[in-house]
Amino acid sequence: MATTDLIFASRDAHRAWLTSQAKLPKGFRVGVTRFEFVPAEAPKPAKMAITVIASDTPSPAFAAMFTRNAFPGAPVIVGRQRLGEAALGAIVINNKISNVCAPGGVADSEAICAEAGRLLNIPASAVLPSSTGVIGWKLPVAQMLPAMPGAVDALSDAHGILPAAEGICTTDLYPKIRRIDLPGGSIVGIAKGAGMIEPNLATMLVYILTDLRIARDDLRASLSEAVGTTFNRMTIDSDTSTSDTVVAWSSGLGGAVTTADFTAALRQVCADLTEDVVRNGEGVHHVVRYRVSGAPDAATATAIGKSIANSPLFQCALCGNDPNVGRLVAAIGKEAGARWPGLDLSHLRLAVGGIEVFSQQAFRLDRSKETALVAHMKSAELYVSVPPADGLTFRPPVSWPPHERSVLVEIDLGTGLASAEVLGADRTHEYISENADYRS
């Protein structure tokens, strides 16, 4: 999906590149504040960042898509109501606690919006709330309210969107920014990802700003189209979050743009951020591009791609640079056998890294292919595990994306004209360590 193919030799090199991408579109500023608090549900102190993204004047041109999880967070419930409001003037985002199904959660979100509105001199209904972090705990509103003036006072465009890209992170190893510059203005997006990632109509938290002049309805249609083939076609752990949110927001202070041009550019920003989110998925060693073609329809193609991408056994094989392509076929057969009974699999052709491994209803394997497959997988490895100091708790040895290479898996069903590309990753010790004790 992505057009870029960057290699970063160090964290500093990655940071310099992020800085070069961070310039805000006209009419926006961001501010962040951080503080420590003790959750009501657990005795250990925690740190929270509050990020404010504000437009100089509220703008009617905004779009937002939210999770399809049946237990949406309170900010998602409030956010859906905001879609009917006249204009958007600010987004307030906190990390550490996601405010999902906590008693009084909607009132807590509204209290944050009211305070942000008071500080910015705009209606509370022009403020969109977002929260990410532990599910089940209550938002520490009493500690958040006194911290909010700090974020508003910090509002600035001096460092572009970078402070916001950092402020929304939780287990992310690094901030994620993607931009496109068009003649009349720019589109700049940030994303928070890392875990609980198989978006269903949106992704964790994504905020896309632009100054290009586009009408609300056109912006909403563009976003829906872009999300469908980008964020909705990735998976890290199949766990659709309760907080998935993607917002696109135009200040309208730049030049005009055709909807077609805007949609194409927006789709590219979404595609690039999608890759960033997978690449920085919890414990990810390999990004994998599942290119499904020859399918009867896009739904089938996407489902087959996701079935492989979510197969724990194939994920583990990828981690070990083990071309265990039998698990590929098992994952396709699992999905087809369970959900697509009419699907003709007799023309299936599989290739990994361009090397054919299955055709004419049988595997096509030999020892030289095995060697080449291992080499392809190793070439796309982001890092290898480092034995942990305590013998048990694995941490990634890098805090930047070393490169943008991926493992290519091609699945040609040979029965139709539809295709889909699904982005996935491997499953590693670092994912287990991250999530076996996330809250401590």
Add this chain to the structure above:
Amino acid sequence: MATTDLIFASRDAHRAWLTSQAKLPKGFRVGVTRFEFVPAEAPKPAKMAITVIASDTPSPAFAAMFTRNAFPGAPVIVGRQRLGEAALGAIVINNKISNVCAPGGVADSEAICAEAGRLLNIPASAVLPSSTGVIGWKLPVAQMLPAMPGAVDALSDAHGILPAAEGICTTDLYPKIRRIDLPGGSIVGIAKGAGMIEPNLATMLVYILTDLRIARDDLRASLSEAVGTTFNRMTIDSDTSTSDTVVAWSSGLGGAVTTADFTAALRQVCADLTEDVVRNGEGVHHVVRYRVSGAPDAATATAIGKSIANSPLFQCALCGNDPNVGRLVAAIGKEAGARWPGLDLSHLRLAVGGIEVFSQQAFRLDRSKETALVAHMKSAELYVSVPPADGLTFRPPVSWPPHERSVLVEIDLGTGLASAEVLGADRTHEYISENADYRS
């Protein structure tokens, strides 16, 4: 599901218990042989066991159920044909290579049956083949044929079914045997599990022998009923195998039994084996019993239970004895939001270890509950990870099941009368280590 609640202090104690369960029903013998070979697809030598289960005379009373994976192994294709044959006289099982989609796989399976038939003086069509192991590699028929007389010569009832329970293992830590004795005879089953486990109509490899007199049609109906609520309601890694097979086979040499009594007993043996398979799942530290009730129908109940059981994030939390119940709600909401749009979740009630954590549309959490939840999870832990010698490759520190306790998660949907119990497990470093380089 299981009636037993055993605690084993050592491998020897477990082995003594297995021996006490191993007596064969009248009319059956088992034999095993082992040999080394070099696969055509990889240079490293591998070990294979060939297990033969034979009846003194072929019997028409046999039943078999197979995987719904759309790429079934060659032995499954052959096995389905055998269901139409007059009688079953022998089962031949090999481990290490599963013979799935390998060129000429069906002919290879038939060659094994022909040789077994020749040695046992029965038709090849009375021999059921089974294979488990690496998918994609070709069965080493040239090396297997000369080894087969060894297995047939070893046929005996001296050690009961234990040699067969051992012979079919791959990554299993220990053999699995369950029995029930009725007035007229016995039912004895063995299972091979460990990985690629979310059966769809059957499980990896399960063989159940009985001498109770039951007609073929009744046996097949009983098996179908028993499997539906046992093997089909467990998951270790959501990866439905290409080789799932469960066989029930009566010699008819014992007493008569009513179909109702037989089905109840068969169901118990299946339920016990199901628990054994999960307990010995690859890397499993915790068995988890998801008891879903108040559902509109059994399909919904099962789907909700499996959605949680297959949630990588909740699996990891279990591994860390971390009662991150927010991930429970996220997993239910993911499934409901994606597939059960009409489902009313407003009456949801959740309890873990009998402790209520969610009711009246919100979490009910405090610090004392947190402490009690951790204690419940720790009480069901089978083992804790041991830092590996090489810093990376985790291996389970036990080779027997220390106890039969489990984590209890109760999900009351409060909207209907249907219920289902799903068995699942956690996700651990040992699973990653096992599967990141399974074939080497």
